[in-house]
Amino acid sequence: MTVTTRFAPSPTGHLHVGNIRTALHNWLLAKQAGGRFMLRIDDTDAERSREEYVDGIRADLAWLGLVPDGEERQSARFALYEAQFERLRAAGRVYRCYETAQELDLKRKVLLGRGLPPIYDRAALKLTEDDHAAKAAAGEAPHWRFLLDHDEPIAWDDGIRGAQAFEARMMSDPVVRRADGSWLYMLPSAIDDIDMGITDVLRGEDHVSNTAAQVQMFTALGATPPRFAHEALLTGSEGKLSKRLGSLGVAQLRENGIEPEAVIALLARLGTSDPVDPALDAKALAASFTLRHFGRAPARFDEAELHRVNAAVVHRLPFARVAHLLPDGMGEAAWEAIRPNLEHIGEAAEWWQVVTGPVAVPTLEDEDRAFLATAAETLAGLEWSGEVWRALTGALKEATGRKGKALFLPLRLALTGREHGPDMAALLPLIGRDAALERLRAAS
Numbered sequence: 001m002t003v004t005t006r007f008a009p010s011p012t013g014h015l016h017v018g019n020i021r022t023a024l025h026n027w028l029l030a031k032q033a034g035g036r037f038m039l040r041i042d043d044t045d046a047e048r049s050r051e052e053y054v055d056g057i058r059a060d061l062a063w064l065g066l067v068p069d070g071e072e073r074q075s076a077r078f079a080l081y082e083a084q085f086e087r088l089r090a091a092g093r094v095y096r097c098y099e100t101a102q103e104l105d106l107k108r109k110v111l112l113g114r115g116l117p118p119i120y121d122r123a124a125l126k127l128t129e130d131d132h133a134a135k136a137a138a139g140e141a142p143h144w145r146f147l148l149d150h151d152e153p154i155a156w157d158d159g160i161r162g163a164q165a166f167e168a169r170m171m172s173d174p175v176v177r178r179a180d181g182s183w184l185y186m187l188p189s190a191i192d193d194i195d196m197g198i199t200d201v202l203r204g205e206d207h208v209s210n211t212a213a214q215v216q217m218f219t220a221l222g223a224t225p226p227r228f229a230h231e232a233l234l235t236g237s238e239g240k241l242s243k244r245l246g247s248l249g250v251a252q253l254r255e256n257g258i259e260p261e262a263v264i265a266l267l268a269r270l271g272t273s274d275p276v277d278p279a280l281d282a283k284a285l286a287a288s289f290t291l292r293h294f295g296r297a298p299a300r301f302d303e304a305e306l307h308r309v310n311a312a313v314v315h316r317l318p319f320a321r322v323a324h325l326l327p328d329g330m331g332e333a334a335w336e337a338i339r340p341n342l343e344h345i346g347e348a349a350e351w352w353q354v355v356t357g358p359v360a361v362p363t364l365e366d367e368d369r370a371f372l373a374t375a376a377e378t379l380a381g382l383e384w385s386g387e388v389w390r391a392l393t394g395a396l397k398e399a400t401g402r403k404g405k406a407l408f409l410p411l412r413l414a415l416t417g418r419e420h421g422p423d424m425a426a427l428l429p430l431i432g433r434d435a436a437l438e439r440l441r442a443a444s
């Protein structure tokens, strides 16, 4: 069977770093096996779901390069849920309940007060058809629970957590449908996973208890459960679930000059024992992706690390990838000369301005000004080539006896107006002969 994974966000907000990581890991898991990565929009909650978030999710995935091999949305699949629900109803696997939230809360408190686990007592199972008729006559509509089979063991071999076992009798029968007929997350998700041929469900460990109930939903629907894996949750660098993480999304990352390649390189390895490698693209990361390398400890997301990875990524980006983001006239040689000095692509414009000028004329000691006058004369007599910086500094070293900082710094200051910057050997040919002579003379 083709490995098929899915990313199933609820469009009730923008994707944040944690969601992005889940999406990426599902993409990697699918691609690693030559399989399919599906996007499922979990929009059964009509009130909280918004179309702008659906568009945002698609745009964010596109920016990251995580292109889904197919998309479904739950709001278009109610007929399927209805049909499967009828099957479960006919088989006696869903039942009608009428307790209010307050009543349920009270029951829970009583149990907890007695030191017992707050499990739903199945009181509604005892209602007769007459009781139901009376409720209906009184205008009371039921909500529905899935009847867990207390005799069916719940176990799976979790791709990350290892062997998992739950006792159905220690769990409440989950509510799957509200009194107004709307669906809660659990049942539609299992129905979709079956219908969409999902072979691997990879999601956060906050879903482990849902999985325990869903395992029985799969079997009740006549399907073999998919493989499950639950990742440790993402925490901030300080080790706690931070507010910042919950809001940090693609929009802010882009605003901060973070490239998708950096997000991918970092998040692909976050939570695993594998080192982050800025040289690896998504395809290479997929090739080496394995759930076996995931740990159970919370995965720490450090924004400072993302910035470091981003700089390393920018230093490797080929011209063709960035050409449209660069100032007019800035070509491949300039990009290659300048990129080692960048943290963000946006800073290229600043350095390009250093190439094209004008640059600040430095204030220097007389001695350095005399040296720069010699430099201008020397440069004027040199043949202009790609090697001109070496030729110039070699000749000046010989003529003046200067070396190291005394040789290079005045030249850099005069030619660029700055103390630091890209390799002068690459920069000088870009500045050009006339501008270089003019800058040396102006500083002398």
Ligand code: GLU
Binding pocket: 008, 009, 010, 042, 185, 189, 202, 203, 207
């Ligand atoms: N919509 C659910 C969520 O965002 C999906 C969980 C799942 O992967 O099944 O939590």
